[in-house]
Amino acid sequence: MPLERSDYLKLDKHKYHCEPEEFEEWVRSGYGKGKRLAVDLFSGAGGLSLGLERAGWTTAAAVDFDERARETHAVNFPGMSLCVDLGDDGQRGEFVQRILDSGAEIDIVAGGPPCQPFSRAGRSKIRHLVDNHNRDPHDLRKELWRAYVDVVERLLPRTVLMENVPDMGLGDDFSVIRIIEAKLESLGYATQVRLVDAWNYRVPQHRKRLILLARRDGGGFTWDKPKKQTTLRDAIGDLPPINPNPLDPVGSRLLDYDEKQDPKPSPFAKEMRKKADKGVIHDHMTRRVRADDFKIFTIMDSKTLYSELDEKLGDDEKEFQRYDAEQFTDKYKKLDWNELSRTITAHIAKDGYWYIHPEEPRTLTVREAARIQTFPDRFRFAGTRSDAFRQIGNAVPPLLGEAAARVLLPQDAPVGHEATDKWPEVREELTRWAKEQRAGKQWYQFPNGRKMKPLGALVMAVLSGGKLHPSQFANVMNGVAGHRELTRDVYLALVNAAPTAAARKRLEDRLGPVVDKAEVWVDADSILDHSKMMGLKPAELALFRLLAGDDIMLVNQGALRVAARLQQNQSHLTNRLTEGRLNLIKLLGAGRDAPVRMAAIRFVGENLCRDKQPVCGSCPLSDYCPTRPQEDEGAAATFDAVLTAD
Template identity: 60%
Template sequence: MRRQHYGVPLERSDCLELRRHRNSCKPENFGKWLGGFGADKRLAVDLFSGAGGLSLGLERAGWTVAAAVDFDERALQTHAANFPGMSLHMDLGNPDERDRLVEILEPAKIDLVAGGPPCQPFSRAGRSKIRSLVEHHGRDPHDRRKELWSAYLDVVKRLRPRAVLMENVPDMGLGDDFFVVRTIEEQLEDLGYATQIRLVDAWKYGVPQHRKRLILLARNDVECFSWRKELEHDQRTTLRDAIGDLPVLPVVPTERVGQRELPYEEPSELSKFAQDMRKRARKDRVWDHMTRRVRADDAEIFSSMDSTTLYSQISPELQRYKADHFTDKYKKLDWSDLSRSITAHIAKDGYWYIHPDQEQPRTLTVRESARVQTFPDKFRFAGTRSDAFRQIGNAVPPLLGEAAAEALLPVGDGQSAEGGLRPHWRTVREDLTAWARGQRDAENWYQLPGRHMSGLQAAVVAILSGTRMQPAQLSAMVEVVRGLTSMNTASLEALTTAAPTEAAKARVARLSVMVGESSAWEDEKKVRESLMLKPAEATVYRLLIAEDLLWVGQGALRVAARLHGSASDRTNRLSDGRVDLVKLVGAGEDAPLRMAALRLIGTSICRAKEPVCDACPLSQYCADRESLSSDHLFTEVPNETNDRDTVPAQSRQAGRTVGRR
């Protein structure tokens, strides 16, 4: 074999062909399957199934996958070999294909629709890759994969299952202020589903790796999502628990590492996790315990590393990459810790997954990677070694899928509620919207978006949002520009005169650059750039001109956390805190109004200290109200104010009116 510049012989592994599962079927005999193997079973559909990580999780939780759908032929071969039911090759982005799928499934009673729409455009790594392809390789900037969540939702709407499970990367939510997730939730609620969003650490459910995922659940039978108890840190599955029993592979640089089939000898002590992975596997054999050949210099590097070694600390004469650009190019795993997250990148190289054993200077094998993803040893992957790595990296860890699916198990007779459910949080949002509309029509008009709020007024509130002044002073200043859509010299002078402090006058002076620019106030980007709005100011401005975004301020997070009975505003503000906030903001044209209302409540009523619960329109829904000590409850809004945390006290009466129906 020719070595070229890779330092090892170029090779392709053999291509594994797998026979279909004995209880698999095709569309033409699906009816017969339903009357035979599928009879009296709780049926699920797995969209964008890949090799079947989520399918296996559903199976472990008690469902039978009637149909799995994907566009990756190798992954579908894997699915067809490991599961009963149909493994369908379809492009769900094509409406005709969705029509065909719904027609095929028409005879079945589908209890659950699950899936993970392709997530590359949502992840940071994926967005960077796509941007590069657009800029340098002519890639269409409108990536259709972004809309596949809509295709997923379309199938759900047409099948109307009792339960829905969607899995994705956290950036699907965090990257766009949960816009897509909020939209999906809103549409599911319109159909009578109760929903739940969770950001889940996979290791807390037995997965031996650092992996955080976004899980969206929905059901229309009961409003209940009961997850099993999470594991504590000292109960986690370590890498040694996960792969320590697998055969040691001798490494000779540039020679083949591992084989498709190797002898397996069970050690005297086998971890509980490994026992689970070995179920129904051949007792004396392990499959697919193989990985890439190792360069001589890499073998030397791997042997000299431990789990804390950075690439920059590797001997300079052995470095092939610029250490300042590739700070984490190599990562050696730790026996006593979790693996780093297994991703599809492992199909390209395994440098992030160097085996922890000093005597095995190599990267993880296919079987080890499958174990870290919680695929059992009996599970085989069709295609070449690279195909297997890619399928494993793209998969949902089955143990995580199982935990999520368990939260959707039927309660009682498992029948959908007649007419669907009216979810609790939808009711909360309706009350919040009604209160906000009342406030918008009263003295607090300038704190809330609507037709009364021009770009000029939004900009004035934004630049003053960080100053310290009494609510009445802020109100008086904004009244000067009420009804105006542009600024002239006279209105700027009047606003300056109304400013109560030198700091406020200095902020007002920033508006001078747009005096006489009548049309510019309608250009959101130009306003932000001309006034040089700071990030926090720009967020307030955008919110007040009715942009759909999450204002992740401490006040709003505090309201959301108290309503949920959580500590997310103090522990995980930017992740779990946002998830709690999402339930209150929702989606649709009133979402910006609700977001601004939460800002208003959080900065004037639901204070960290001295909350005015009697004035809060959401007090009847507050999980934390009873736990707040009586000396923290007030019947009037305190006089001490900070412009970032207050609004006029006139909100008190409106709060009582709407909050106490």
């Protein structure tokens, strides 16, 4: 198939677009006067800007480093649409200063900064830089979330909206999100982090997004109830058929559209048609496909996997299957009229094999992809066909943006504010309690104490898998208090102090291979480097890292239970990997004391906030816990009594 390149679509700018030198006049006496103004950072084509517009904001300024996306934004929105590298201190400063000099009161800063997870080795350094407001020039381009927070800090809008993919937090224990939340709280914002299924807000595709909201007006965070699901037929079933063949271009920049077709378009389709040119549809075009793909598309249905085509094609046509079926089980995906679409991503700009039309042997058109992302038909995309696909795939679905933005509208009567602004106080109390315990008999349960060295963290990690009673740890751990190396004498004392045969064997199996090996005990990283020699299991490694002072989230049932009870839900039972983690990051927070708090949460979950018969009276979080019983059996129990009970 010949390589095809579409024409380049050049469009006129929005009627109320303004250049930077015109911005002050635009704010003071022009289109922006008296409006609720928004700034959209990393705006792309403007999916989030459109969501904000639908919710009642006017975009005053949008920034993106993609020139084609900037062109598209300038076509569809008022205000400034700028191509600015926000990772560059000078360019970012000039952009912010222009807004400040204009006198504009920015009501919301929104955007989806790329949030690259931290590596384990770099977290402490990055946390130090953030805490001390320093800049690390070599990393700014990778950590554009810092530029985002810097703009918020300088503009201090009433509200903040940040959108990103949920996986951004899994690689680094949500360190980025926790630091951003902590910074916003230090600026006086109450925050909420929420995982949102886009289809709950009429977006006709599988798409889960992480939304961070913040406000400093005393309001709460109340989301609208989920809406009826929009199917693929609802979304694109009214668009005219193209009926392609392998020899001709597929679709066109301009095709006829029957406004009175039968059956009538769905309510969703009618909404997408508002303010569109009557009787025509724009950008209903896609690529031609190879003759062999054309054949495959005709015999597939929505349930067919690529690995199953061998049987469907038959012996005479197996040459059509040019990919290794074992490696590419889902290379092609035909969509289903009555289901949601697969997530539209920027990859659609390279090929559309994941997005095969339900009836016609072709991939989705630009207009169909835009509809599935909930861009209305009046919205045009500058550049080539591939430019349009890329902009659409990178965008925030406007209807999802609208749903999130509506949560941040001004409220006459604040709702639920008490549930959002207590967390700094909760974390402060948890930190105080943890440090108090660390200075006493329970020193070995917490990192960064005077007695806790990496060796002690390792011994605790090894013993914790044996389910010993809290009172049994003391004799063993006191034998390694302050010790930095595992000498033969220290090792023998540990083994002899083991309270059970199982504990003794665990110590012998894990620690025996590294006795008197000085290179192992240089620091925590060197112990990790030799962890395979000791046969440490993942759970043991995680606890060692925590007690050695690393900023990690120890996601176990006890920790999730503590966080869920504080937020009065059952996420520790129903949704541990999503909402459960988000509950935990709210309690954990960020900063240099985060490891101490995480150890405290672990300790409370294992010993006090038990599944049955919780000992609320000894829990440092009881005053903040809405699920605490009015009268509970353990309310009068002392802390020491709990730890020494049989």
